[in-house]
Amino acid sequence: MASVLVLGLGRFGVNLARELAALDHQVLAVDSDIAIVNHFKEEFADVVQADIKDMEALASLGARDVDVAVVAVGSRMDASILACLHLKELGVPRVIAKVSSADHKKILEALGLDERDLVYPERDMANRLAHTLTTRNIMDSLPLEEGYSIVTLAPPASFIGKTLKLLDLRRRHNVQVVAIKDTLIGTWNPVPSPDALIKDSDQLLILGQEEDLDTLGGIK
Amino acid sequence: MASVLVLGLGRFGVNLARELAALDHQVLAVDSDIAIVNHFKEEFADVVQADIKDMEALASLGARDVDVAVVAVGSRMDASILACLHLKELGVPRVIAKVSSADHKKILEALGLDERDLVYPERDMANRLAHTLTTRNIMDSLPLEEGYSIVTLAPPASFIGKTLKLLDLRRRHNVQVVAIKDTLIGTWNPVPSPDALIKDSDQLLILGQEEDLDTLGGIK
Numbered sequence: 001m002a003s004v005l006v007l008g009l010g011r012f013g014v015n016l017a018r019e020l021a022a023l024d025h026q027v028l029a030v031d032s033d034i035a036i037v038n039h040f041k042e043e044f045a046d047v048v049q050a051d052i053k054d055m056e057a058l059a060s061l062g063a064r065d066v067d068v069a070v071v072a073v074g075s076r077m078d079a080s081i082l083a084c085l086h087l088k089e090l091g092v093p094r095v096i097a098k099v100s101s102a103d104h105k106k107i108l109e110a111l112g113l114d115e116r117d118l119v120y121p122e123r124d125m126a127n128r129l130a131h132t133l134t135t136r137n138i139m140d141s142l143p144l145e146e147g148y149s150i151v152t153l154a155p156p157a158s159f160i161g162k163t164l165k166l167l168d169l170r171r172r173h174n175v176q177v178v179a180i181k182d183t184l185i186g187t188w189n190p191v192p193s194p195d196a197l198i199k200d201s202d203q204l205l206i207l208g209q210e211e212d213l214d215t216l217g218g219i220k
Numbered sequence: 221m222a223s224v225l226v227l228g229l230g231r232f233g234v235n236l237a238r239e240l241a242a243l244d245h246q247v248l249a250v251d252s253d254i255a256i257v258n259h260f261k262e263e264f265a266d267v268v269q270a271d272i273k274d275m276e277a278l279a280s281l282g283a284r285d286v287d288v289a290v291v292a293v294g295s296r297m298d299a300s301i302l303a304c305l306h307l308k309e310l311g312v313p314r315v316i317a318k319v320s321s322a323d324h325k326k327i328l329e330a331l332g333l334d335e336r337d338l339v340y341p342e343r344d345m346a347n348r349l350a351h352t353l354t355t356r357n358i359m360d361s362l363p364l365e366e367g368y369s370i371v372t373l374a375p376p377a378s379f380i381g382k383t384l385k386l387l388d389l390r391r392r393h394n395v396q397v398v399a400i401k402d403t404l405i406g407t408w409n410p411v412p413s414p415d416a417l418i419k420d421s422d423q424l425l426i427l428g429q430e431e432d433l434d435t436l437g438g439i440k
């Protein structure tokens with residue numbers, strides 16, 4: 001299990017610290033606001049007050065020896081940038097940061113953070129929501145680069161009682177059904193039979209390009 | 221295309237308004253802070269100042285006639301809750317809200333918002349990150365309920381040059397490879413051949429239960 005430094009206890013930092021602790025990682029949670037630190041003393045085994053802009057403070061927290069540091073202060077760009085700079089200087093193997101704008105992301109990339117280690121939850125979720133806005137059929141989606149996505153789809157009324165073979169989604173909509181979940185049983189079947197009838201209690205996992213998925217999501 | 225009311229221009233609201241406009245939806249963006257409204261006058265066709273706690277203000281914005289309203293004020297719970305209440309009373313067909321805590325979510329559900337219409341980006345992304353922390357192999361994931369997830373995996377060193385048949389992931393790790401992307405060509409192949417050799421430029425799309433995927437992510 002990894003030792004993780006979580007810097008900043010806003011909504012992202014707190015949820016991260018909780019989930020990491022639940023996965024048995026060793027977590028040190030940090031915030032500059034003493035009221036916040038005290039609020040979380042009971043919940044987190046190790047939570048301390050420190051200003052992450054301060055290199056000395058980070059070193060004395062033992063930053064040098066952690067496996068991963070997560071800079072979870074999104075809206076104070078100065079603190080975020082300084083902390084990332086110091087953590088890289090202290091040799092932390094992996095530095096992850098929550099960013100609050102495209103510029104913030106560019107700056108941290110320039111400092112040497114890996115693009116995959118820069119997270120922008122508000123933008124990612126806003127984009128996903130925008131694509132599902134005209135329909136609740138598309139329940140969730142995962143963008144896959146190159147314009148592909150995988151989505152979970154509640155079957156539109158016109159699909160119910162038909163077979164995958166009949167629906168012929170690959171030819172008619174240029175998308176691929178990669179799995180079907182029978183929500184009554186609760187398992188995902190990754191090798192769906194072309195002759196199985198679609199039920200309204202099914203969920204379809206579908207791979208395709210975004211425009212084709214948007215079209216699919218709009219079907220009644 | 222839909223008419224969408226975006227209430228609150230924080231990071232989530234702004235990114236949402238932008239993506240909706242890019243998808244050709246008709247967007248009315250709203251914030252109570254005049255400085256913010258003025259800042260976005262150039263970028264958004266329709267942006268106005270209003271206090272979303274105020275039912276009259278919402279009605280005069282034309283809230284009654286929109287297809288979707290998104291309450292994107294996460295950290296002011298009172299404004300968020302009052303706006304949701306009013307929007308439901310004004311008969312808006314779909315009301316979506318960004319929530320900032322589990323309690324906030326419960327309250328809005330009690331007001332009649334659909335659970336699928338409550339988004340909590342900071343928590344969702346924190347949870348996803350927590351699961352990928354010990355490895356960069358798992359590049360992204362989409363939780364699928366019932367403990368299932370679908371993940372994009374960069375092949376570990378020990379997979380390179382082997383066939384799916386040899387790797388036998390289904391029997392050895394209880395996971396299913398649903399597609400392989402050849403990143404050199406840029407397309408996803410949803411019917412991967414059992415005899416194709418895995419290249420380091422491939423990406424695997426894998427369906428499985430979370431503990432099995434975590435194990436897979438830890439493979440060297």
Ligand SMILES: Nc1ncnc2c1ncn2[C@@H]1O[C@H](COP(=O)(O)OP(=O)(O)OP(=O)(O)O)[C@@H](O)[C@H]1O
Pocket residue numbers: 007008009010011012013030031032033036050051052053072073074075076079098342
């Ligand atoms: N220099 C600093 N050192 C340590 N903690 C800090 C520093 N500056 C801000 N913080 C703390 O970081 C936390 C998160 O900051 P902030 O709320 O600005 O970020 P955010 O990205 O908007 O948060 P959220 O995760 O809720 O979206 C706050 O609790 C704040 O006290």
Ligand SMILES: Nc1ncnc2c1ncn2[C@@H]1O[C@H](COP(=O)(O)OP(=O)(O)OP(=O)(O)O)[C@@H](O)[C@H]1O
Pocket residue numbers: 122227228229230231232233250251252253256270271272273292293294295296299318
């Ligand atoms: N009563 C209100 N009426 C209209 N706009 C409001 C009201 N209260 C707050 N806002 C605006 O909503 C925006 C977002 O609010 P806030 O930053 O508190 O939410 P957030 O969830 O933390 O945002 P983010 O999307 O950045 O995470 C701010 O620009 C603020 O001016």
